[in-house]
Amino acid sequence: METKLPLVMKALAAAQSRLQECRLQINAYAEADEYLQDYQRDQYLEDASEILKANTIRARAAIRIVFELLDLDESLKALEAEFEAVADRLGQVSYYDEYLGPYNEVVDLLSSRLDLVVPLVETPSEVREQRRVLVRMLRQLPHFIEGTGNHPKREKDVQDHLLPILRLAFPDVVREAPVPRQTKIYFPDFGIDSVGTAIEIKFVDDKAKAALSVGGLYEDMKGYANSGYSFFVGLIYMTGNYLTQDQVEAELTNVDTPKNWKVYLVVGAGGRVPKTKKLSKGATN
Template sequence: MQVKAAISSIEKCLREASNHFLSDSYGEPLTDDDEAVASYYIERAFIELLVLVEHLNLPSTYRRVESLLEQALKDGLTKSKMGSDEPYLVWAEKLRMFVDGLSELHGLGETDASEMRDIKSILRRAVYMLCDTTLFADVPKKESEVHARIEGILKCHYQDLKSKPALSKPIKKFEPDSAIPSIKTLIEYKFITSKAEAKRVADEILADVSGYRSPDWRNLLFVIYETERVMHEDEWTALLQECGLGRNYDAIVLSGSAKAA
């Protein structure tokens, strides 16, 4: 449990660092405030990782991380490079390799999987807000309304979130609804009112499943909004598993009718 909590804390630091770095890195110089915050979280991630590997009695790993920290302090904690779609923090990516290795070693799953769980947890807690008529004139009536409201929620947690992002390397005919570069996650929204629509959406996923594969994006989350209970979340998850997409491709079902009552 201590290892899991430590890894979760390091992941959070890396996510916060990327959020502040990416919020101003698209064609605009990084502000002093954002650079300071990003630097703080990168250094904190280094320190927490050093504490963890020392606790686990991994002297060789400790020396490697310590050497990386010395180099990072010399070159700059917010040193970056341009990736295929967006710039990235060099030291954050190097630290992720250690975190992923420790996570696998202790049977905690990949960092990607934990990031997916974080997003799903945020959406489950916020589902009531989607249908809150004190905030909106009515419950969602179409996919674009679900899309806009969910992005408003996620933007509070992931400052680099992009709506209808343009991918530098288009993936088949797939055009994602949202993208979160800092955790390399794409999101697709679906609006369902009947079993017939559920079948159509399932067929669409099955037909285009190969198009969702890309080395530039680790995670893909389908957000299924139902106006009434149509298809259980386990059924959508099973569908994705049958497609052979892997554990970093997932679905979450949000039911609007019960929350709107």
């Protein structure tokens, strides 16, 4: 088991990501079901149901790999039997009530069975401790920046401050490490292979950007799913108290993000890049 652990962890992260895709599709279906009124509504819902069905089948395949790697033969047989019992509900979206929202019975089954094996795949204690050190470093970043007197004015400035700090504890840190996908290549701001962690930075200097920052992180981090990274950290560096951690947690809960995705807020000194005025035609210096 110990020799398989890195592979099992990657397989588990991939399966969790597949289930997340299913949940997003369920929410997309429900939103269209409630608000879409034009003549294309029925076709859109039919297509959305087919996408959910395909996503669910991929999630099932990913979960099978986890069970097989863990040699859970009997549990896998039981899961297959349970799956077959509800297979006719693939792609169907149902509703608990107006508060609990939409669900799919097959996705719920797969999710609950995968949750049972998560405790069997524990992150090594050394890696857990290193990740805790990493998070502390990220959350203390404003204190370091304050001491330099070189206050950031954009996202790249924050990254430039962070890189030498990360190298002190994580010499294998890579800036913009590529994560290839079928249609494009994603580049997390930092990748640390030794702790299987991708880091994404956002710089926020007004309330308008703050409102979009969490969603932006979420979209970025989705691109790194099914990669070699099993832990994802977003850091939002704000120059004022534009958001609270509770607001961030609520938004992440609303979209049902996996437990291995974390987003932290920090407040530090900074400013804006001054906008240059464009000269009108015919103007002279």
